[in-house]
Amino acid sequence: MFKKIKDKLMTLNFVRNYRNMWPYVKPYWLRGLVSVLITIPIGSMDAVIAWSLKPYMDVVMVEKTTSATNYIPILIIVFSCLQSSLNYAATYLNTWVGRKIANDVKMDLFDKLMLCDAKFFDTTTSGNVMFRYNNDVDAACNGLLSNLKLFTTRVFSSISLICVLFYNSWQLALIAVAVLFGALYPLTTVRRRIKGIMDKTVFSGAAVMSHYNETFSGNRIITSYNLYDYQRKRFRSTLKSVFRLGIKMVQRMGMMSPLMHFIVSLGIAAVIWTGSYLIVHQEITAGNFVSFITALIMLYNPIKSIGNSFHHVQLAFMAMDRVFSLMKSVPAIHNSPNAVELKEVKNKIEYKDVSFSYVKNKPVLKNVNLSIDVGQTIAFVGNSGGGKTTLVNLLPRFYDVKSGSVMIDGVDVRKYDLNSLRDKIAIVFQDNFLFAGTIRENILLGKENVTEEEINNAIKSSCLSEFIASLDKGLDTEIGERGVLLSGGQKQRIAIARAFLKNAPIVILDEATSALDNKSEAVVQQAIDNLMKDRTVFIIAHRLSTVRNADRIVVVNYGEIVETGTHEELLNKEDSVYASLYKSQLK
Numbered sequence: 092m093f094k095k096i097k098d099k100l101m102t103l104n105f106v107r108n109y110r111n112m113w114p115y116v117k118p119y120w121l122r123g124l125v126s127v128l129i130t131i132p133i134g135s136m137d138a139v140i141a142w143s144l145k146p147y148m149d150v151v152m153v154e155k156t157t158s159a160t161n162y163i164p165i166l167i168i169v170f171s172c173l174q175s176s177l178n179y180a181a182t183y184l185n186t187w188v189g190r191k192i193a194n195d196v197k198m199d200l201f202d203k204l205m206l207c208d209a210k211f212f213d214t215t216t217s218g219n220v221m222f223r224y225n226n227d228v229d230a231a232c233n234g235l236l237s238n239l240k241l242f243t244t245r246v247f248s249s250i251s252l253i254c255v256l257f258y259n260s261w262q263l264a265l266i267a268v269a270v271l272f273g274a275l276y277p278l279t280t281v282r283r284r285i286k287g288i289m290d291k292t293v294f295s296g297a298a299v300m301s302h303y304n305e306t307f308s309g310n311r312i313i314t315s316y317n318l319y320d321y322q323r324k325r326f327r328s329t330l331k332s333v334f335r336l337g338i339k340m341v342q343r344m345g346m347m348s349p350l351m352h353f354i355v356s357l358g359i360a361a362v363i364w365t366g367s368y369l370i371v372h373q374e375i376t377a378g379n380f381v382s383f384i385t386a387l388i389m390l391y392n393p394i395k396s397i398g399n400s401f402h403h404v405q406l407a408f409m410a411m412d413r414v415f416s417l418m419k420s421v422p423a424i425h426n427s428p429n430a431v432e433l434k435e436v437k438n439k440i441e442y443k444d445v446s447f448s449y450v451k452n453k454p455v456l457k458n459v460n461l462s463i464d465v466g467q468t469i470a471f472v473g474n475s476g477g478g479k480t481t482l483v484n485l486l487p488r489f490y491d492v493k494s495g496s497v498m499i500d501g502v503d504v505r506k507y508d509l510n511s512l513r514d515k516i517a518i519v520f521q522d523n524f525l526f527a528g529t530i531r532e533n534i535l536l537g538k539e540n541v542t543e544e545e546i547n548n549a550i551k552s553s554c555l556s557e558f559i560a561s562l563d564k565g566l567d568t569e570i571g572e573r574g575v576l577l578s579g580g581q582k583q584r585i586a587i588a589r590a591f592l593k594n595a596p597i598v599i600l601d602e603a604t605s606a607l608d609n610k611s612e613a614v615v616q617q618a619i620d621n622l623m624k625d626r627t628v629f630i631i632a633h634r635l636s637t638v639r640n641a642d643r644i645v646v647v648n649y650g651e652i653v654e655t656g657t658h659e660e661l662l663n664k665e666d667s668v669y670a671s672l673y674k675s676q677l678k
Contacts, residue, residue, distance in 0.1 A: 111415045115192045126184035130243040136174045138251035141386035185240045193232035200224045208424040209489040218301030230410035252390040259383040270358030274351045298329045355391040430508040436596045444495035457650045468628040470638035473647040479631045487516045517595040521602040523586035525574030531566035534588045549591035552621040553584045587618045599629045
């Protein structure tokens, strides 16, 4: 009973996957249909050779004449050439359709990936993203279509060859077909055998990719710390895991082809034994028998290896399951049903009884209350890991509060349209990400309707003019992947120029100068001072000397606001936490 329920669920899953795939197949359905229809004559032509041997054997071997069979070799050549041409056409169309579908699916998954929330990127490795968002799509689309072509060809080949079997001897054909179904029965257990191992293999394959990504991105750390043996051991451990899973896959699937080979051999033996009897009793001719055996071998030979092909088809279906589970996933951070557009920030930003935790029962923020008037500059200082960055990250909804609310002009930020909310906020991080390309492309970041005057103003305000003037290609200078050809200060100023062009009313500076030397910091600080004019500014800083001029300084320790005030107020306050931090830094 449970087996029937399981089989029914698998069938429903198969149908559901194809229904999910249809919107992607629809634009190319005509070419896809042609590629499948072509496989009908490709498979059916296999029967021509087997069928032609009956008249050839009866006329040439028995009657000792060739006049009536001269056409047969020519017929075989013509059909073989036609079959080869159709096979090329089917392969071309299958590849074209498969890659088109894969590209469309990848585009939708890429859109999904960009909308994933910060928690997803915190907990997912780059290898896992590459494997699930790229490799699985290729396996699901290209692999499934190529295997579909193979199976369709073999199905029609089998049908035509079975017709030849019955044409020559219905008695022998019944034996052959019974053995055929016996050989195919093990295929019903394939998915159950490989499901658990395949899930682990995906995880291990993603881990391998993560190692490559880490080695590429962290090459200087590996070199400077001589981490060659450390990285080699980690990579070897992952490869051993992949190896063990591969061996388990062979253990689960390896016996399938030998078992089918053995069953097929039993069928051939039974046919030869029965056929000999029928020939002796003149129920079939020698031509019938030779034609039958040829058709039987052509039918059985693909069956011996069909287990491996069916295994690949099942892998494609599992990849399709994973792809559409991603498609149907909903990011934790998304628009509410009746989201409203944030057109401007007029009055104030409020944190009301805000609590937050990344891990359950480990609070990072505890009942935080804070009110910031528009146009103010607020600086957050305090111990590392105290919640400063988390507090600011709740404003553009990188994360959502667990309780309480963050409000702009009295409206919870969760009720605003995400795009309109984030359009009003510009962020300069400690380590700003730059895309491979030119300085101009990284400053504009997709903005098309920007005048040269606006670009020049952003460059001037971010203190980049002198640097860009020193470059042969100016703004069109390539900066390398992640801006590897630039210094830290140059990267920061490009990020600030980016923020100038965005012209958002709220600016977040997340330790924007903490990684710079004194000379670079002075230049970047001047650019930041320009950016802060006439805006509401949130500053996160460890260097307290950079926040002296803030309208208000908020000291955050262990998830709670312990004191607020101006620089002078906090220095003069008795038992001031800020004063203690400030004096320790001066020392």
